[in-house]
Amino acid sequence: MTERRIKRIFENSPDDIGAILLYNGSEPHQDVNFFYVTGLAKGLFENSAAVIYPDGSGIIITSKLEEESARKSRLDMETFSTKREFRDAMKKALDVDGRIGINFEDIPHTSYRKFKYIAKGRKFTDVSEPLEKTRMIKDREEIERIKKAGKIAAEGLKAMAGSLCEGMAEYEAAAILIYEMMKRGATGPAFETISSFGENSAEPHYTSGGRKLRRGDFALFDFGARYDRYNSDITRTFIMGKADRKQREIYEIVREAQEAGIDAIREGVSGPDVDAVAREIIEKAGYGDMFIHSLGHGLGLKVHDGGGLSPRMKMELKENMVLTVEPGIYIPGFGGVRIEDDILVRKNGAEILTEFPKEMMEL
Ligand SMILES: [Mn+2]
Incomplete structure (x- = not known):
């Protein structure tokens, strides 16, 4: 190898x-x-x-x-x-x-x-x-390790989501996530875990703090597992209690954009084209200026590895590349939604490496 x-x-x-x-x-x-x-x-x-x-x-x-x-x-x-x-x-x-x-x-x-x-x-x-x-082109052994890192992150999130409750601090939820991943064989977190509640979820690179979870909050988690030096990177946004109309609206737009982005992926398409598919959905819904980053990045031994899905990065997708797909909408003072999965580029499509439901979860 x-x-x-x-x-x-x-x-x-x-x-x-x-x-x-x-x-x-x-x-x-x-x-x-x-x-x-x-x-x-x-x-x-x-x-x-x-x-x-x-x-x-x-x-x-x-x-x-x-x-x-x-x-x-x-x-x-x-x-x-x-x-x-x-x-x-x-x-x-x-x-x-x-x-x-x-x-x-x-x-x-x-x-x-x-x-x-x-x-x-x-x-x-x-x-x-x-x-x-x-x-950028992963071999069999690398793909195995990234898959394992993805599986650990998804299972860790499942376990953590079950223990989320009102009054819990952001750093507490982050600690549980890391614990649940290491319990499943991760050598550690892939990067500093983002756990952001309520209005804090509008900051894409927020550092978890003492904000406590309240009814009606978004609860956004962006994190990953490291396994045998390879990383995963997943984001899910939950709602504590019942979502209001606006929360539901932006959640569904992001979900649609993320699924359309993934559907557009296969060998031979260009990164900017995939970005455009997802971006257009958010733009048409009127939130274009609130999707303030590119659609995705390369993933592997580095969390931000070579290549990506961005209007500014000319590249052609090739089989066995691993990329993230992570659109988001961020409304300052209100909150944000991001949904992120890791995918493996195949000849005819994308294989998802972070299996976790995408339907809006009201906890
Ligand atoms: Mn990412």
Whole structure:
């Protein structure tokens, strides 16, 4: 699996690149590409490097601490215990013909300078785009992991929804969600859980606080599970008690837009076209200026991975891409509705990876 991934990265990169260096620093300077090429699901691998080559081979250079975890990768391995050993191993691994590719997107400048010094005289070039492009098409193992992350999130939400009640604080509901996901095998949340009640649901990137759930509130949850380093991302909006006319109206518009967006997905269609299908429904209903973000984004090792469904992002959908579809309507001071699912692009349609009912739920 990893050999195939490495070969595809080089296929998408300029011809004169002899090696690609992927450096995983310490929190928060991590590079998901290190894990993509090594296939390693567990372990920290702080300050570790992977150097990969056009023939599909590669070497992991990591500290003795990670030796056992690193054995799970098919790549070669060299361990170090001193800085000098690390430098020597890197120098050897980078001794190839051609330029050295590096991921400018995720490498700290200080680390970049260090590698420039270690491989003195070599030409470095940015390969962040080829890396992102390669990761947009998921292989079987990646799809399995994302599916599992999606299933955990949907089941966690089901369990949490059952315990939602008046008087509960946003952070309390968020805590239950995370607990329910980890109980089902998630290594943790995919990102900071958004749990927003009432008027707070009008802020798409709200940070959960102490607002308590009251009758008549929207209760919006945008969250995901991380499983073997892969993420899911789902949003549902419930109503505490009975929905009023306006709540029901905007809910149904968002639901219609989301379903139409998903229905428009198949191999060969363009991202902006899918966005337009959903956006038009919201615009025609008179809420166009309250749908203030794009329809969706790529999903995988990163929560916001390459590609997306946006009027501004020209791209053609291909089989085995994973994307979110998440229209919303946000009315300041009143509240908002967003419905989000993760989908896998198939030849003739979209497969939903986050199975959870979409009908308006009055709790
Ligand atoms: Mn999302």
